[in-house]
Amino acid sequence: MSFKLYIHYIYNKYAREWPVETHGKVRVSAEDRLNVWQLCKTYLGGEWSDVCADDLVIKPAMGGFVNKILFCFLPDSIDHEQVKYPKVVVKYFDVDCFERCGINLTHLLAVNSHYFNAGDDLNPTAVSVLAQKVAKLHSLDMPIPKDSADWHMKIIMDIRFPESDRESYRNGSVRQEIQKNKNDYKTLISLNLLDELDWLRRMCEHIDSPVVFSHCDLNRRNTLVREGGVGPGLDDVYIIDWDWCCYTYRGADFGDYFMNWCQTELDFGGEPFPTDDQMLVFIDAYIREMTAINGNSFTKLEINSRQRLIKEAKVFTLLGYIKEVCYCLKQYGRHGKLEMMPKGEQRLKVYAILKDRILDEYPELQ
CATH class of the missing domain: 3.90.1200.10 (Aminoglycoside phosphotransferase (APH), C-terminal lobe)
Known part of the structure; x- marks a missing residue:
């Protein structure tokens, strides 16, 4: 399956927890990790440019049969309180969804x-x-x-x-x-x-x-x-x-x-x-x-x-x-x-x- 990838929303840096459950045993592929790192380095710069791809903490969201979401953190060695965007959400869109202009995510809301x-x-x-x-x-x-x-x-x-x-x-x-x-x-x-x-x-x-x-x-x-x-x-x-x-x-x-x-x-x-x-x-x-x-x-x-x-x-x-x-x-x-x-x-x-x-x-x- 072909995907287009882009940062979908910059998560509130003061939020303590992610609002979705993540796969504890699922590893992000090397290709996904590199793509996410390059994307963040290009569009966010700053501390995201100072770390290597392997330093990022990346967790895939549970569920989803067509598109997929990755939750990305800067490493703990960087003071998150001093960074404007220490956490981001990156979404892969199936090409068919993307080209048909599907609904765009504008924000995340934490709901128990x-x-x-x-x-x-x-x-x-x-x-x-x-x-x-x-x-x-x-x-x-x-x-x-x-x-x-x-x-x-x-x-x-x-x-x-x-x-x-x-x-x-x-x-x-x-x-x-x-x-x-x-x-x-x-x-x-x-x-x-x-x-x-x-x-x-x-x-x-x-x-x-x-x-x-x-x-x-x-x-x-x-x-x-x-x-x-x-x-x-x-x-x-x-x-x-x-x-x-x-x-x-x-x-x-x-x-x-x-x-x-x-x-x-x-x-x-x-x-x-x-x-x-x-x-x-x-x-x-x-x-x-x-x-x-x-x-x-x-x-x-x-x-x-x-x-x-x-x-x-x-x-x-x-x-x-x-x-x-x-x-x-x-x-x-x-x-x-x-x-x-x-x-x-x-x-x-x-x-x-x-x-x-x-x-x-x-x-x-x-």
């Missing part, structure tokens, strides 16, 4: 928080606050192209899982692993992933979900809950990481939330999809907020009814599942990460169960 988890899914207040925030997001009128739904679907279906990965699935290393361990990959054996991608593309278009300004990556890692509990206001739940936001189908954000509902694992869980009644906590809060923003005319439209939003959420949860299946298989096919194959199987299994439920509940989608 955790990822939205299964316990939060069972907390009506936390779920309602998240739904209200999603509704506010979907109501924004942003000065960007409004016709990007097809582009967004193309990224998911084609760009993120191109022909080389499809061939690995058909006949290459991914297929060989599946065939070698058939008992471990029963769903990958029984379902044709490429057929499912084609069917799902048609289904997402057929359901006619309204196009709104969307986050497009509303996973657990991008939803934070303030430690100490969620109050009635909107300040205790944070949606972060806006790299992929664009105008696309409303259901995309619903699916990204519900595909992780009550999952005990942070990523790629295998817990069952919620019942309709369990979905209503989020759906009803979303409808209330959209009505508050847009007036009673919102609820008068069938396309905004409870039943319609539940249906959209189910179909687009299939899209969320299939995104992660493709990601898991790609990680094995390209990088040999064998641990991702069982995760792909697990996600495809819950996909198959939900698909059967959808086709049973909505015969018109057959």
Whole structure:
């Protein structure tokens, strides 16, 4: 993967701690270390020019599948109180993100928080606050192209899982692993992933979900809950990481939330999809907020009814599942990460169960 690199924000020199957890055992590559040092030396000068690359303390931020962030410190041998910028954040942007002018980070805010988890899914207040925030997001009128739904679907279906990965699935290393361990990959054996991608593309278009300004990556890692509990206001739940936001189908954000509902694992869980009644906590809060923003005319439209939003959420949860299946298989096919194959199987299994439920509940989608 190609990257463009630049200093994204100069961290407050009086802050005592970094606001994110870091990988204790992950080492920064020599190439990254040299790039960061040259960048800081060029744009910051001063003490950054007086140290060598090996003297810098560099820690990678946890998480992130596309872009990456490095937290960089001057060594302790230099008095940080006498330096204007003793700590900096350097972000690598995937070239595609950079050239499409994704959201720019302007500052960092330290929040004592955790990822939205299964316990939060069972907390009506936390779920309602998240739904209200999603509704506010979907109501924004942003000065960007409004016709990007097809582009967004193309990224998911084609760009993120191109022909080389499809061939690995058909006949290459991914297929060989599946065939070698058939008992471990029963769903990958029984379902044709490429057929499912084609069917799902048609289904997402057929359901006619309204196009709104969307986050497009509303996973657990991008939803934070303030430690100490969620109050009635909107300040205790944070949606972060806006790299992929664009105008696309409303259901995309619903699916990204519900595909992780009550999952005990942070990523790629295998817990069952919620019942309709369990979905209503989020759906009803979303409808209330959209009505508050847009007036009673919102609820008068069938396309905004409870039943319609539940249906959209189910179909687009299939899209969320299939995104992660493709990601898991790609990680094995390209990088040999064998641990991702069982995760792909697990996600495809819950996909198959939900698909059967959808086709049973909505015969018109057959």
